[in-house]
Amino acid sequence: MSINIPRGTQDILPGQVEKWQLIEEKARELCGKFQYKEIRTPIFEHTELFTRSVGDTTDIVQKEMYEFEDRGGRSLTLRPEGTAGVVRSFVEQKMFGYANQPVKLYYMGPMFRYERPQAGRFRQFVQFGVEALGSADPAIDAEVISLAYSLYQEMGLKKLKIVINSLGDKESRNAHREALIQHFQPRIGEFCSDCQNRLTTNPLRILDCKKDREHELMKTAPSILEFLNAQSQAYFEKVQQYLTALQIPFEVDSNLVRGLDYYNHTAFEIMSDADGFGAITTLCGGGRYNGLVEEVGGPETPGIGFGLSIERLIAALEAEKVELPLAEGIDIYLAGLGEAAQEYTVKLLYQLRNAGFSAERDYLNRKIKAQFKAADRLKAKYVAILGENELNENKINVKSLASGEQTEYSLDQFIEQFKASVE
Structure with missing residues (x-):
């Protein structure tokens, strides 16, 4: 009897793995220039870490996590994303006491999500990400975005689009939340069961629904930008000012919400505009997550980061027909x-x-x-x-x-x- 590879995974063979090694090397070099240090966290964590940080109403927690019980009866989960584990380590190892602040970290390794495999999307995928913890300066938001953008540029990609949004602070989000409930509630029965459940638990996630994206109420939904208080508005304008100074092109998209509950203030995605890249164009996503450190037991500490899939980066390189300078042959x-x-x-x-x-x-x-x-x-x-x-x-x-x-x-x-x- 032959044993095949599990669905949604892949073997990366000689001839292809060299591309991965080059990308990983470039990412590490770039992090060195930006003064981000590598951190390696466990591939599995206690399930509670993800339900508390990612959010128990998200698709990741409700539908996509590889959760299991060990022999001691503890609930463990293969990590579906990198930020939660890094923040847990930041708190547990008391990095908030380091002399050099903010603490700037990067990680690279496999993540696991049970979702429908498709082009560029796997159940086991490799994610590269950075986290900057300890600064509420909008300049570091711009730095994090510029690091991701620089990696794509160094790899030779040209057809890129950066979209940003502000999710505001807690006050702004609560005001927007109430407006969304009032907007969707009269016709919520026309939406999928997930959206109906999200109406009272997390109505912002309705805007991220793939099934109902064409519904007319989606196009007329109140924008978070209409509910930003003065502090949140000033913060977002400062981020835009810094990106402009760095000559990094961007668009503001008020519908960008990201799929994880811990985001607030700045949210961003980098997308591929290459012909034939596919329906899912997102290459990289991230944002600010003030409050997450406290959620996992640490002191009040602002943070921001991003995660990107190496698989999707390689797919974008193929779509743009970028030839990587791979070392070939022997002496x-x-x-x-x-x-x-x-x-x-x-x-x-x-x-x-x-x-x-x-x-x-x-x-x-x-x-x-x-x-x-x-x-x-x-x-x-x-x-x-x-x-x-x-x-x-x-x-x-x-x-x-x-x-x-x-x-x-x-x-x-x-x-x-x-x-x-x-x-």
Whole structure:
């Protein structure tokens, strides 16, 4: 009986994984420039962390979490997103007491959501994200958005759109909440069961419904921007001012709400405008979450961050036909002829690798022609040929596969001489 990969997951094979490695390397380099430090949290956490932080009325908590009970009867959940675990660690490890504030962190790793698999969307996906905890300065909102935008630009994407919104403070949200209830309540029976349940628990989430997005009441729903108090309005204007100063293009979308309960004030998404990218255009989403640290037991601490899917970034690169500068090929391939020469190449291969070369040899006892074909498939720059005669005469011949030129080296000084010749 064959065992297949679980639905909604993928094997990332050699030839593709190099793209992932390059993206991960670029993300880490960029975080270094912005002074964000890596944090690694568990893949599973106590379920309560997500119900309290993400929100027990969200689709993630109600429908998408991989929740299980361990042998001790504790409810655990595979992490569906990265922010909650980072904030839990921030509180538990007392990072709020660090001398350097705000605490700026980034993470990269697998997340898990039980949802319908489709193009660019998986049940196990890799998320890169950053969190800045400890500052209520709108300048850091602009910094976080600029970091995400810079990564996409560095990867070569051009067809990008940034949309931002303000969800306001608690006072503004409560006023907007009451207006939404009054707007939708007379005709809520025309909406899906999820929206009907959300009317009194979290009416803002109705605006994010995929089933009823074309309903006429959606187009006339009161905007959060109409209910921002003076403080929230001033904050949002400052964020826009900073983004303009950074020459980062953006649009204000009053319908942008994000799917998690912990957001307030700034919310943003970065989307792909590439032809053929698909119906789901969002590449990255994030925003401010003042109050979340307190929700998981910490002191009053403002925060902001984003999360982006590596899978969707790769899909956007493919849609724009961006060729990544992947390192290909090896430096040298050792072709051995005869048992003694083959045995000698084992030691020589190890010495070449220790000297800093990417090198390979034959392990299938193939003929010399087949070994040259293997070197060609590996995109080797050079092939070193060692036979019984060369071994007896203390020499080795090296052929450049680009020029066809062949050079003879002393076998006992080969590593030093070859290294000098290619530097």
